[in-house]
Amino acid sequence: MNTETDKKHQPRYINPYFGGILLGLLLLATFFIAGRGLSASGAVKLGVVSVVNMIAPEHAANNPYYSKFIPADGSSPLYNWLIFGAIGTFFGGMLSGAIFGRLKKFRVEHSPKISAKTRLIAAGAGGILFGIGSQFGRGCSSGAALSGTASFSYGGLLVMLLMFGIGYVFAYFFRKLWI
Amino acid sequence: MKEELFVSGRNIPNIDPYLNIWHWQIPIYLYLGGLAAGIMFFAGYFTIMRKEKDMETTVKWAPFLVPGALVLGLFALFLDLKHQLYFWRLYTTIRLESPMSWGAWTLMIITPLSFVWVASYMKELFPKWDWKFDILNKAEALAIKYRKSMAWLMMLLAVVLGVYTGILLSAFNARPLWNTSVLGILFLTSGLSTGLAATMWMSKSKYERKVLSRLDLIMIGIELFLIIHMLMGFLAASEVQIEAAHLFLGGEFTVVFWVFVIILGLVFPAALEILELKGFHIPVWIPALLILIGGLVFRFVMVEAGQITRFLY
Amino acid sequence: MGPLIPQEIITGQWDFVIALLIGAAFGFILEASGFSSSRNIAGVFYGYNFVVLRVFFTAMIVAMVGLMYFSYFGWIDIDLVFVLPTYLNSMLLGGFLMGLGFVIGGFCPGTSYTAVAIGKLDGLVFAIGFLIGVFIFGESFPYFEDFYTANNLGNITIGEMFGISNDWVAFLFVVMAIVAFYVTWLIEKKVRKNMTAYKFE
Numbered sequence: 001m002n003t004e005t006d007k008k009h010q011p012r013y014i015n016p017y018f019g020g021i022l023l024g025l026l027l028l029a030t031f032f033i034a035g036r037g038l039s040a041s042g043a044v045k046l047g048v049v050s051v052v053n054m055i056a057p058e059h060a061a062n063n064p065y066y067s068k069f070i071p072a073d074g075s076s077p078l079y080n081w082l083i084f085g086a087i088g089t090f091f092g093g094m095l096s097g098a099i100f101g102r103l104k105k106f107r108v109e110h111s112p113k114i115s116a117k118t119r120l121i122a123a124g125a126g127g128i129l130f131g132i133g134s135q136f137g138r139g140c141s142s143g144a145a146l147s148g149t150a151s152f153s154y155g156g157l158l159v160m161l162l163m164f165g166i167g168y169v170f171a172y173f174f175r176k177l178w179i
Numbered sequence: 180m181k182e183e184l185f186v187s188g189r190n191i192p193n194i195d196p197y198l199n200i201w202h203w204q205i206p207i208y209l210y211l212g213g214l215a216a217g218i219m220f221f222a223g224y225f226t227i228m229r230k231e232k233d234m235e236t237t238v239k240w241a242p243f244l245v246p247g248a249l250v251l252g253l254f255a256l257f258l259d260l261k262h263q264l265y266f267w268r269l270y271t272t273i274r275l276e277s278p279m280s281w282g283a284w285t286l287m288i289i290t291p292l293s294f295v296w297v298a299s300y301m302k303e304l305f306p307k308w309d310w311k312f313d314i315l316n317k318a319e320a321l322a323i324k325y326r327k328s329m330a331w332l333m334m335l336l337a338v339v340l341g342v343y344t345g346i347l348l349s350a351f352n353a354r355p356l357w358n359t360s361v362l363g364i365l366f367l368t369s370g371l372s373t374g375l376a377a378t379m380w381m382s383k384s385k386y387e388r389k390v391l392s393r394l395d396l397i398m399i400g401i402e403l404f405l406i407i408h409m410l411m412g413f414l415a416a417s418e419v420q421i422e423a424a425h426l427f428l429g430g431e432f433t434v435v436f437w438v439f440v441i442i443l444g445l446v447f448p449a450a451l452e453i454l455e456l457k458g459f460h461i462p463v464w465i466p467a468l469l470i471l472i473g474g475l476v477f478r479f480v481m482v483e484a485g486q487i488t489r490f491l492y
Numbered sequence: 493m494g495p496l497i498p499q500e501i502i503t504g505q506w507d508f509v510i511a512l513l514i515g516a517a518f519g520f521i522l523e524a525s526g527f528s529s530s531r532n533i534a535g536v537f538y539g540y541n542f543v544v545l546r547v548f549f550t551a552m553i554v555a556m557v558g559l560m561y562f563s564y565f566g567w568i569d570i571d572l573v574f575v576l577p578t579y580l581n582s583m584l585l586g587g588f589l590m591g592l593g594f595v596i597g598g599f600c601p602g603t604s605y606t607a608v609a610i611g612k613l614d615g616l617v618f619a620i621g622f623l624i625g626v627f628i629f630g631e632s633f634p635y636f637e638d639f640y641t642a643n644n645l646g647n648i649t650i651g652e653m654f655g656i657s658n659d660w661v662a663f664l665f666v667v668m669a670i671v672a673f674y675v676t677w678l679i680e681k682k683v684r685k686n687m688t689a690y691k692f693e
Binding site: 025037038052088139177 | 495497509512517518519520521524525526530531534535537538543547550551552554555562567568574579583589591592594595597599600602605607612615617619620621627628630637649652662691
């Protein structure tokens with residue numbers, strides 16, 4: 001397993017503070033250019049809306065949540081800043097993985113104390129919870145917590161404190177998954 | 180009496196205000212033609228350079244894709260025809276001033292040629308293959324004997340095919356976006372690049388992948404140069420061309436063109452290939468797939484956008 | 493004078509191309525900092541790897557202070573910057589569910605894209621689960637629409653909520669960040685004494 005103490009192969013990451021400064025500058029540039037922050041969950045929401053719109057347009061139009069995101073002129077809901085941001089995030093991550101040597105064959109990363117299947121079930125469950133929660137919270141960790149708080153939004157601060165606070169409260173019960 | 184009232188406010192789909200008669204069949208055909216030209220050009224080239232042993236996939240196995248690609252492309256073209264039963268008339272005359280005639284005859288020669296090339300290597304892929312007829316065995320021996328001449332013919336015809344896919348569009352002087360001579364070379368380079376990408380994906384030898392990857396980088400570089408100079412040429416021409424260029428610079432095709440063709444289809448795969456040549460390990464299917472998809476999207480964008488540009492109001 | 497797109501200084505479809513480039517930089521920075529591994533991210537809850545806190549907090553204070561300065565110099569019109577509206581009840585529930593999802597799944601949507609990009613199947617499963625979660629929400633939305641929009645405090649900023657100017661808020665955040673960095677450094681040293689592996693690929 002690759003760990004920092006393994007002399008043969010150490011995972012190469014950039015200094016977290018440096019990474020934070022870069023991310024902060026990028027966020028600032030995004031605010032300067034687009035007047036809004038980054039958000040990864042918005043892209044998935046638009047994706048779901050466009051799929052539902054394609055399969056059952058009347059249901060999408062009747063649903064008060066979906067109908068807000070279907071543009072009136074008939075163009076696809078995917079024609080949006082967030083979708084291209086998400087596509088870019090995917091390829092940017094791929095480029096970084098390529099440079100730092102992490103672009104390998106498909107694998108499931110899990111703690112040696114649990115099986116891959118457990119990890120996948122946990123990832124799926126966590127994803128579903130996060131999905132529902134992000135819609136209530138009007139954003140995910142990058143959208144609400146990071147960009148929201150950076151633009152001094154009270155709601156953003158609330159979501160961020162709650163997210164990490166609840167994580168700490170329940171961390172004890174899920175420690176078997178990680179350590 | 181049957182009356183047909185036809186009232187339009189310049190909103191007849193596919194006729195007014197944009198006359199759009201070439202649909203998905205044409206870009207598919209142009210793409211497959213370019214891909215086949217790319218694969219065959221390099222198969223012929225490396226045979227002439229006597230590098231068959233080092234570049235096995237390029238010379239022997241990748242051409243197996245070509246007959247299928249050409250047949251599918253021609254079928255797509257056939258589907259596009261209005262009077263399909265009269266397609267044979269294209270082959271009753273040779274008109275040197277018509278790109279369509281050039282294309283029809285080039286394809287007429289190159290399709291059987293590719294079949295023969297593939298057939299001559301059939302015994303190497305399937306050792307138990309038996310032609311069953313003596314005349315076919317004799318023909319195979321003949322083909323193997325004349326491989327070098329076939330290779331020369333294939334190379335030249337592949338260049339003609341690649342250029343023709345572009346000239347077919349650039350012969351339309353009523354479509355300002357298409358009426359540039361750069362399009363011929365550009366589609367040839369794009370075809371060569373997609374052919375190299377497909378071969379690279381199929382190849383199993385590291386040396387071969389390296390050679391193909393370097394060639395592909397040169398092709399991508401040339402392609403980017405040509406695209407930029409094509410746009411520069413448009414911006415320096417008359418008003419209709421300037422409008423045509425503006426379709427790609429802030430107009431409706433900006434996103435698809437710059438994101439899917441340039442960034443994801445050319446620049447990003449080139450970056451990945453450069454990293455691979457410098458020693459970083461990249462799974463080879465990622466740049467290859469991106470280049471292949473980028474080429475297809477490029478053809479679709481050119482055909483769609485071209486039919487929006489015109490000389491009228 | 494920013495922001496550029498809402499004021500139509502960048503027009504046409506170029507803003508989507510820029511979105512792609514910004515997203516690419518975002519994904520690159522996330523992956524290079526170590527966020528493509530769920531075990532690195534979960535480390536913030538167990539004390540062996542505080543990369544999440546470091547990157548997050550640093551980014552937040554840089555962006556906050558940056559926005560403040562840009563607004564002060566007149567480089568950005570702060571009124572045109574989108575401030576997330578506060579819906580008290582629904583955000584409380586959202587934060588709760590997201591916290592649970594975070595500690596169980598170990599990803600957040602943005603980092604799950606970078607994880608998929610380098611081949612992590614658990615990132616893919618998380619992303620699919622995320623999609624299903626959004627779909628479940630959308631389908632059951634009519635039942636709790638009132639809850640969703642309850643208690644709308646509007647686009648309120650932290651300063652307005654507590655009655656202090658936003659510059660003080662930024663200052664407080666910077667101070668909190670420095671304290672947090674020091675404290676987590678001590679905690680990390682202590683927790684890592686008993687572990688051999690704490691930085692994962």
